[in-house]
Amino acid sequence: MxxxxxxxxxxxxxxxxxxxxxxxxxxxxxxxxxxxxxxxxxxxxxxxxxxxxxxxxxxxxxxxxxxxxxxxxxxxxxxxxxxxxxxxxxxxxxxxxxHPLELLPHAQEAVEAVSATHHVVLITKGDLLHQERKLAQSGLGDLFNAVEIVSDKQPQTYARIFGGSPGGPAQAMMVGNSMKSDVVPAIEAGGWGVLVPHDLAWALEHAEPPQYADRYREIDDLSHLPDLVREIG
Missing domain, CATH: 1.10.150.240 (Putative phosphatase; domain 2)
Structure with a gap:
């Protein structure tokens, strides 16, 4: 199947x-x-x-x-x-x-789990040098098939990145803590959007959840991601 x-x-x-x-x-x-x-x-x-x-x-x-x-x-x-x-x-x-990098709970286990079965891409905003340094410190770099450090996250950003990945946008999922940058534009590009809420949020990252979108999901933390991926199939 x-x-x-x-x-x-x-x-x-x-x-x-x-x-x-x-x-x-x-x-x-x-x-x-x-x-x-x-x-x-x-x-x-x-x-x-x-x-x-x-x-x-x-x-x-x-x-x-x-x-x-x-x-x-x-x-x-x-x-x-x-x-x-x-x-x-x-x-x-x-x-x-x-500042030394500190992984969030379940981050390493989640990336390891899905990278064993799927094409995995890191998609992040920010300063190129700083993000590269943090990725190197994280110890997760070898788990990603590709790394995209972008100036902004818009639907066309995900359409481009997922368009060059296996299955295209329709068979892609974006996982992140920002409704505005990670979830909504990924769904608008044709993919799945999964919110992993964080206690702290930047004011400029606020957006209303796409409650009626079939491809919107929310999980409490990354420990639930492997099961969600298996559930979607």
Whole structure:
């Protein structure tokens, strides 16, 4: 009997390993640095607005986040942010890039299980060098048949990647923690979308779930993925 699934795509950040927690910690430090210039809620709103403006220029990842923090610091201080504040922001960004990688529970077991039976692709956004470094540290690199580090995740992104994979989009599944980037566009490209919720979520990754989509699934954690893959067939 023919398989319904031939290709499994995995997101990386906050699906296979921790990521957002380091952004949250850095943002807390940013709020502390500028507490004399702006209230925390106002500062966070300004930072999110800066990130939204800058995604098209800087892309996703730590470097764009740091530049958005610097821009916000200059905005709320009327371009008078002290040099030590700018330096501190830059150093926190460097710390984020150098932070040891920590796999999420069940990540290794899930990738190992599905890679034994399916074509497996890592599809992640972010800075090329940083994502390559994290993949190397993860110890999962040899399990993937292909790695795609992309500037954004749109339906056409998945159509291209899955179009070059066994079975095409119709026999592909994308697994990730972001409804906006991992689930919805993969379904719109003709594949399956599986949400693995994470406790922390970036505000710009919010999207409503496609509740009535036949190819939408949600699992509590990656330990349930092998059974789901077998169930779909």
């Amino acid at each position: 023919a398989q319904n699934l031939l290709t499994i795509g995995f997101d990386a950040d906050d699906t296979l390993w921790h990521n957002e927690r380091f952004f949250k910690l850095t943002q807390e430090r940013f709020v502390e640095l500028l507490k004399d210039h702006a209230e925390p809620e106002h500062l966070e709103q300004r930072l999110i607005a800066a990130e939204r403006r800058n995604i098209g220029h800087y892309g996703f990842g730590v470097k764009g986040f740091v530049l958005s923090m610097i821009e916000t610091a200059l905005e709320v201080t009327d371009n008078a942010a002290p040099g030590h504040v700018i330096k501190d922001i830059m150093m926190t960004g460097r710390d984020m890039l150098a």
